[in-house]
Amino acid sequence: MSLSQGLQQRFLQKLSPQQIQLMKLLQVPTANLEERIQEEIEENPALELNDEDWETAEAEQTIDEFDVDQTDEYEDPDGSVDEYGNIDIREYVTDEDGDIADYRLRDDSQSETEENSFVQQKLQGNIYDLLQEQLSIIEIDDQTRTIAEQIVGSIDDDGYLRRETASIVDDLAFRQNIITTEKEVEAVIKRIQEFDPPGTAARNLQECLLLQLYRKQPLKTNGSIHIAIAILEKYFDEFTKKHFVKIQKGLEITEQELKFAVQEITGLNPKPGSNIPSEQSIDTYITPDFFVYNNGGNLELTLNSRNAPDLRISQDYRDMLREYDKGNKKNKQQKEAVVFIKQKIEAAKWFIDAIKQRQHTLLITMQCIINHQEDFFYSGDETSLKPMILKDIAEKANLDISTISRVANSKYVQTEFGTYRLKFFFAESMSTESGEEVSTREVKKILNGFIESEDKENPLSDEKLTELLQQKGYNIARRTVAKYREQLNISVARLRKQL
Numbered sequence: 339m340s341l342s343q344g345l346q347q348r349f350l351q352k353l354s355p356q357q358i359q360l361m362k363l364l365q366v367p368t369a370n371l372e373e374r375i376q377e378e379i380e381e382n383p384a385l386e387l388n389d390e391d392w393e394t395a396e397a398e399q400t401i402d403e404f405d406v407d408q409t410d411e412y413e414d415p416d417g418s419v420d421e422y423g424n425i426d427i428r429e430y431v432t433d434e435d436g437d438i439a440d441y442r443l444r445d446d447s448q449s450e451t452e453e454n455s456f457v458q459q460k461l462q463g464n465i466y467d468l469l470q471e472q473l474s475i476i477e478i479d480d481q482t483r484t485i486a487e488q489i490v491g492s493i494d495d496d497g498y499l500r501r502e503t504a505s506i507v508d509d510l511a512f513r514q515n516i517i518t519t520e521k522e523v524e525a526v527i528k529r530i531q532e533f534d535p536p537g538t539a540a541r542n543l544q545e546c547l548l549l550q551l552y553r554k555q556p557l558k559t560n561g562s563i564h565i566a567i568a569i570l571e572k573y574f575d576e577f578t579k580k581h582f583v584k585i586q587k588g589l590e591i592t593e594q595e596l597k598f599a600v601q602e603i604t605g606l607n608p609k610p611g612s613n614i615p616s617e618q619s620i621d622t623y624i625t626p627d628f629f630v631y632n633n634g635g636n637l638e639l640t641l642n643s644r645n646a647p648d649l650r651i652s653q654d655y656r657d658m659l660r661e662y663d664k665g666n667k668k669n670k671q672q673k674e675a676v677v678f679i680k681q682k683i684e685a686a687k688w689f690i691d692a693i694k695q696r697q698h699t700l701l702i703t704m705q706c707i708i709n710h711q712e713d714f715f716y717s718g719d720e721t722s723l724k725p726m727i728l729k730d731i732a733e734k735a736n737l738d739i740s741t742i743s744r745v746a747n748s749k750y751v752q753t754e755f756g757t758y759r760l761k762f763f764f765a766e767s768m769s770t771e772s773g774e775e776v777s778t779r780e781v782k783k784i785l786n787g788f789i790e791s792e793d794k795e796n797p798l799s800d801e802k803l804t805e806l807l808q809q810k811g812y813n814i815a816r817r818t819v820a821k822y823r824e825q826l827n828i829s830v831a832r833l834r835k836q837l
Contacts, residue, residue: 718755
């Protein structure tokens with residue numbers, strides 16, 4: 339096989355570091371932007387937050403998305419002193435009106451009070467701490483206590499013990515050097531199941547509910563508890579499938595007795611540990627990225643001020659360059675230091691520009707959504723939402739579809755009617771009998787209204803829901819109704835039935 343050389347001409351599209359940085363920043367929600375900025379500040383000492391009032395940089399002409407000169411290949415400096423033998427220090431130390439080293443990213447017209455405050459919930463502990471506290475006050479021997487601690491440590495955050503008894507026995511043998519039996523471990527589990535909250539250390543839902551009913555049994559004299567226990571012990575599968583007629587006949591009870599027993603069961607907690615926040619989890623508060631309000635008939639859009647941090651190039655770094663510029667002798671170490679400083683300043687400028695471009699992209703995207711869904715932002719009525727896909731907004735904003743997707747997936751807008759994820763406003767279209775295109779969200783809203791107002795003793799089937807929608811002019815198939823119902827997390831008619 340002979341070797342040969344040849345020339346080949348190809349067109350390649352290559353993302354610059356600035357474009358990659360911007361795409362990553364677009365995905366960051368407002369709640370995490372401060373953390374991302376702090377990471378950049380820690381990595382780049384030439385970048386810092388501006389805590390004082392600085393002169394606003396000269397207004398730059400608005401550019402299109404990812405506007406860079408594609409003809410110039412970006413080459414990362416190799417750090418050699420020769421490359422920067424003729425460095426123009428003035429570009430980095432100029433401190434005049436047109437200073438490019440200082441940046442103020444907050445718009446002068448932006449309100450200082452637009453940023454909402456969010457109350458953080460205090461962490462209260464977890465189920466492990468609660469069980470350990472109860473375990474510490476009971477009198478048991480050392481081996482039993484070690485077994486109990488192993489069991490408590492195996493309980494999940496929702497309160498269930500999903501580890502097999504045999505596995506716990508093996509763990510005690512290999513890790514604690516304690517030889518025990520499954521019978522002894524089961525006895526300790528029964529002891530822990532007496533702890534609060536009721537239902538703790540259950541192996542499955544049936545056992546969890548029964549443990550809670552057993553706890554209630556001595557406190558109530560009516561027969562509802564006894565019937566509820568019988569239902570869960572003998573007819574648990576039938577109960578989960580809501581085969582109430584079969585349960586009623588099997589237990590030979592009246593419909594009223596069955597109703598009271600079901601009420602007892604449905605009042606139990608299926609996840610006893612759910613009301614105790616875990617050590618790692620804390621309630622998440624949505625931080626809106628945008629605010630849209632109706633001001634005398636005009637919709638006003640503002641960006642959360644957290645998206646506009648005051649960033650600037652470090653004054654210390656500029657001072658170091660000034661000292662280098664004043665010096666007469668410039669040895670190799672000084673030139674190497676200048677190379678490092680210049681690289682850090684360039685990286686800081688890139689990051690600041692990316693933050694500015696991020697603001698610009700967010701505002702353009704949100705404004706296009708407002709223009710498209712104007713009726714909703716005036717009324718708050720979900721049925722007024724128009725069909726809208728990513729392509730519609732991308733064409734209006736003159737941006738790429740992937741950019742719109744990054745913005746929509748992780749951003750929220752606060753309105754007079756509530757806080758919504760941007761993805762909420764996107765929905766496909768379907769045609770009515772008159773040929774009018776409507777949003778699928780409108781159909782889901784009407785479908786949900788039918789189900790909410792139905793007779794719970796005789797819930798509407800998918801076929802009946804299809805008929806009702808068709809009567810309203812929505813030409814829709816039964817399988818589509820079933821799909822929308824599942825997307826709304828609504829069960830089939832049989833499982834929605836109530837006594």
